[in-house]
Each structure stands twice: as C-alpha cells, then as structure tokens.
Amino acid sequence: MADYLTLELAKEQCNVDFDDDDTFITRLLDVTEAAVANELEEDLENLEVESTLPPDLIHAMYLLLAHFYANREALIIGVGATIVPLAYKMLILPFKTYTVK
Numbered sequence: 001m002a003d004y005l006t007l008e009l010a011k012e013q014c015n016v017d018f019d020d021d022d023t024f025i026t027r028l029l030d031v032t033e034a035a036v037a038n039e040l041e042e043d044l045e046n047l048e049v050e051s052t053l054p055p056d057l058i059h060a061m062y063l064l065l066a067h068f069y070a071n072r073e074a075l076i077i078g079v080g081a082t083i084v085p086l087a088y089k090m091l092i093l094p095f096k097t098y099t100v101k
Contacts, residue, residue, distance in 0.1 A: 003033070003044075004033060004044065004052070004053050004058055004061065005029045005032060005033065005058070005061055005062065005065065006029075007022060007025060007026055007029065009062065010025050010028065010029060010062065010065050010066075010069075011025060013062040013063075013065060013066045014065070014066050014069045014070070016069075021069075024069075025065075025069060028065050028068050028069060029065070031068060032061050032064050032065040032068060033061065035064065036057075036060070036061050036064065036092065039092065039096070040092070040095055040096050040097075041096075041097070042095070042097065047095055054095075056091045056094075057091065057092065057095055059091055060087075060088050060091035060092045063087050063088045063091070064088055067088070
C-alpha cells in the first residue's frame with residue numbers, strides 16, 4: 001500500500017534524522033494507511049480528490065504513524081499520559097460514514 005505517505009515526511013513527523021529506523025518506519029507507512037482505512041471502513045481511494053487524499057486526512061495519518069513509532073508496545077508502565085482529542089480524531093471523523101446496523 002503506502003501510496004499516500006512518504007518515508008521522508010514520516011521521518012520528519014517522528015523527528016528522526018537518522019537512517020537506522022527506515023525499515024521500521026517504512027512498515028508503518030502500510031500499517032498506518034491500513035489502520036485508517038479500517039477505521040473509516042472505506043477504501044482510501046474512494047476518498048481521493050484529484051488523485052490524492054485531502055490534506056487533513058493525510059496529516060491525521062502522519063499523526064497516527066508518529067504515535068505508532070513512539071509507542072511500540074501495547075502497554076506502558078509508570079507513565080502518565082493524556083489523549084489529545086483534537087488531533088487525530090478531529091481530523092479523521094469528517095471522513096467517517098456512520099451506518100445503522
């Protein structure tokens with residue numbers, strides 16, 4: 001996959017200026033795009049405008065990728081954290097289609 005995100009911009013988002021993690025970050029490109037498509041329950045291609053995704057959706061994907069890069073485990077012990085609700089979710093929610101099942 002990895003059609004919308006680039007290694008160069010992913011490294012910039014993650015504040016990475018070395019090449020040691022390029023393989024890991026490259027895997028995260030695919031993981032991030034798949035995760036967003038799954039959350040939206042939509043093929044990303046269907047959200048394209050003039051052959052690309054809207055910039056706010058792409059930015060949301062970079063935020064998620066940086067989260068995956070910084071948090072490589074499912075559980076962190078001994079660290080306080082707060083969810084920033086106006087970041088990823090705020091950017092992605094306008095693209096979600098809700099259906100009643």
